[in-house]
Amino acid sequence: MDEMNKEVSDFKELAEGELVTGKVVKVEDNQVLVDIGWKTDGIVPISELSSLHIETASEVVSLDDELTLKIKKMDDDEIILSKRAVDTEQAWNDLEAKLQSGEVFEATVKEIVKGGLVVDVGVRGFIPASLVETYFVDDFSEYQDRALTLKVVELDRSKNRVILSHRAVIEAEQTVKKEQRLQSLEEGQVVEGTVARITDFGVFVDLGGIDGLVHISQLSHEHVEHASDVVNEGDPIKVKVLAVDPETERVSLSVKATLPGPWEQVEQEISQGDVVEGTVKRLVHFGAFVEILPQVEGLVHISQISTDHIGTPQEVLEVGQKVNAKVLDVNQAEKRISLSIKELEVEKNQQELKSYEKEDDDTGFSLSDMIGDQLDKFKD
The missing domain is CATH 2.40.50.140 (Nucleic acid-binding proteins)
Structure with missing residues (x-):
């Protein structure tokens, strides 16, 4: 009898609310047994293992795990312990510090619920759908068991309310990246x-x-x-x-x-003496600007528009009109091209005259011969 009393007295005195440490000696579906050095193993019901809903105790602890627990209830033969109470107290202290510092941390998505995601941060943490990404997400199924970087944005211990944001982390990263890129x-x-x-x-x-x-x-x-x-x-x-x-x-x-400018290859594409086709773009008092390549205009001076004397370019030309012109000069450096419509008219007239003279030669008669014959008639 004295020996039994001695063994009982050797166990440490414990009280409800006290923290104890122990090793997991058995994991059952709905509870865990923990050796805390007391006369019987402590019992941690599944409801006291986590702040989240779990189906079996093995989801949270394993055999031989060292745990810190809070005594919820005790009598002579049984002691009920809580892991959740210890985790919750520690979690709230930790979350309050993170809220103050703006610390970024990582947590894994445990549940997908209406309106957002649930993570385990020692307590139940909620990420509203609007705070998951910087863009709209239609289907959150891919987020299950995914680790996310988070920030605490709202805490209310009295309501057990923990609001977290992944979007805030992304936006902060984007801001830093934006500033760095802007500076570069x-x-x-x-x-x-x-x-x-x-x-x-x-x-x-x-x-x-x-x-x-x-x-x-x-x-x-x-x-x-x-x-x-x-x-x-x-x-x-x-x-x-x-x-x-x-x-x-x-x-x-x-x-x-x-992109290469429209004038960069002009001298390779157009040379003095070339005959080009273009569109009249502008008429001014001193001539007409004709686009002969995309975004490349040449000037037909009023004196080079017609073989006839004209007072204004509008007497002969109109905007949008297609014309042929001869290139008089090309200056790529100064982006200037001089054109002549008159030159083509002159050349055309000369060719027609030559053609006419050739026809005269073929008949054996010349203009002077014809005039001479007529004079001879008058003489007669």
């Missing part, structure tokens, strides 16, 4: 990007962290009616940086500036 861009740089959006006034290009705008006038050397006629969303695109405004975070870009 310089006027005059030629960079590559991807067409992100097409609008009526131009194209937004993703440069990797920040979008820049290519105004519709900067898409091509030629006139563009609709940006979608030139590019499609998702297209890779090479652009030149025209301007960077760090304050407004606006980046102006140009595709046109990366």
Whole structure:
């Protein structure tokens, strides 16, 4: 009897609410037995293992795990322990610290519920659907058991409310990336990007962290009616940086500036003496501007429009009219081409005259002969 009393007295004194540590000695479906150095093994019911719903105890603990537990209830023959109570207290302290510091941490999605995702952060953490991504997600099935980086955005211990956000992490990363990219861009740089959006006034290009705008006038050397006629969303695109405004975070870009200009190959395509076809684009008091290549115009001076004397170009020409002209001079450096319509008329007249004279030779008669014969008649 004395020995039994001695063995009982050797067990440490325990009280409800106290924390104890022990080793898992048995895992059953609905409870876990833990050796805490007391006269009987402590019992952790499945409801006290986790703040989340679980089907079996083995989802949370394994044999020989070392656990810190809180005494929920005890009597002479049984002691009920709680892992959830310890985890919950620690979790709330940890989450409050994370909320204050803005710390980013990782947690695994345990459940997909109406309106969002549930994760285990020591307590039940909820990620509303609107805080999962920066874009709309229609189906969350792929998020099951997926690890997400998160931030605490709202806590209310009295209501057991923990709101987390993955979107906040992504947006913070995007902000840093955007600032870094903005600092790396310089006027005059030629960079590559991807067409992100097409609008009526131009194209937004993703440069990797920040979008820049290519105004519709900067898409091509030629006139563009609709940006979608030139590019499609998702297209890779090479652009030149025209301007960077760090304050407004606006980046102006140009595709046109990366393309060969319409005048760069002019001297290889057009030479003095060539006869070219073009369209009258503008009429001015001193002549007519004729487009002979895309975005390349030559000037027909008023004195070179017609063999007849004219007061204004409008007497002979009209905008949109197709004309042939002879190239008098090409100056690529100064982007200037001189043309003549009159020269072609003169050459045409000369050819007709030569053709007429040749016909005279073939008949054996000349103009002087004919005139002479007529004079002889008068003499007679």
